[in-house]
Amino acid sequence: MLVPFLIMLREGLEAALVVGIIASYLRQTGRGAWMPAVWIGIFLATALALFVGAGLQFASAEFPQRQQELFEALVGFLAVGVLTWMVMWMRRAASGMRRELTRSLDRAFGSGRRHTYALIGMVFLAVAREGLESIFFLLAVFQQSSSSAAPLGALLGLVVAAVAGLALYRGSLKLPLAHFFRLTGLFILLVAAGLFAGSVRALHEAGLWNHAQGVVFDLSDRLPLDTPLGSLFSGIFGYQPAPTVSEVIAYIGYLAVASWLLWLGPSSPRASAATQPRHGRA
Template sequence: MLAPFLIMLREGLEAALIVGIIASYLRQTGRKEWLPAIWVGVLLAVAMSLFAGAALQLVAAGFPQKTQELFEAVIGLVAVVVLAGMVFWMRRAARSIKAELQGSVDQALAHPGGAGTWALIGMVFLAVAREGLESVFFLLAIFQQSRDAAAPIGAALGVITAIGAGWAIYAGALRLDLRRFFRWTGVFILLVAAGLLAGSLRALHEAGLWNGLQERVYDLSHVLPESSPLGTVLSGLLGYREAPTLGEALACGLFLAVTLVLFLRPQPGPLPAPAQIAGRK
């Protein structure tokens, strides 16, 4: 439950910040009449993300067993790439996201007549749909590899919390240290992605496409079984396995060694303050 909650909190907060920056800029520049276009773009993006998730689930339900394992592996690998990409994108874009979005708004509204409205809707739609599709692939991967019944509840609570936090930041009622928030949730997401990567290798093996490096590295079934309360939490949170194979251990180790070093290395110059990113009324 915690992993879906934190991931959806971060994804939702990213989307809320983008929408908040655009809405704040329209208010500050006296263009409140364009605000409804923002919500149209948001609703279209949410609808498209839900449709994509439902379509993928329906397609997967009709596959035979081995094909379902392959589908699970592909979704897991896509989720790993998406999660890692999202972490590094926010690390790189946090410094300039406000200026870039404001420039894009000006360009969109420079179109004559109704074209400006559609340009703004399209801009918001693409920004929010990106977060929505990332969430779809992550949730599909997590739900397929973890049978935790509380995972959907955690995801829903994460989205609700993100919406509330995003609105509070936009209204000026909440000052959140976004630098630390995105840094530590980024580390957590990379750990989750490593677990998804190991689970994808396991699914490829069950699909008959990966049969190498199947030796067991260790067996903690007598010390910390996956069926124990702590093992269940670690399995759902970080993809813990009581007896991982050599291939799974190598994949996790290499992935974390590369991504954590790149993510945690110092960046020149300070990140913008929360008020600078979110804007105020």
């Protein structure tokens, strides 16, 4: 329940930030009459996300067992890619998000009679991106977790995000968003590592990956999955009491690569500052 809640809280806040910036700009520039276009974009994006999620869920239910395992692995890998991209995109784009959105809005309203469609399209693309990311993540979590509380956690996260977004828009709530997205980014990388290892396990169960299947350690007697702590670790970190060599390599390897890309990669501010030429006296 905790993982879907936090992910949907973050995803919902990202969408709420974009919509809030657009709504605030419309209000400040005397264009509040165009708010119905914003709601149309939100409605269309939500409908698309629900349609895609329902279609994928119904399609997977018709697969035989082996194909279900393969589908679980593919959705898991896709969710890992989406979560990783989401963390890196927000880290790089958050500081200039308001500036870029207001520029896009100015261009939209300068497009003549088509500005209504342009505004709907902006909101639709922003909300649809977050919605589709959430759908693929939730599919992966629901398939790799048997907890019946996961959908409730996702719904609660979305509700809290909507309330927080409304409070941010009205100015009654001040959140340290930079710290919030940094901390949740760390959490999401741990979740994604567990999904990545679980997808490797699903590939083995589908009969497509049979390498490095030796058991690294076995904690089935000390911390089984059916205990509260084992279930919590499984839901958050992808814990398995008897992981194989390939699962451990996948977990640690993903964390190493993702951490390098996020903090030590050439596009990070720290690395960029380190590679800037220093001008001294000739």
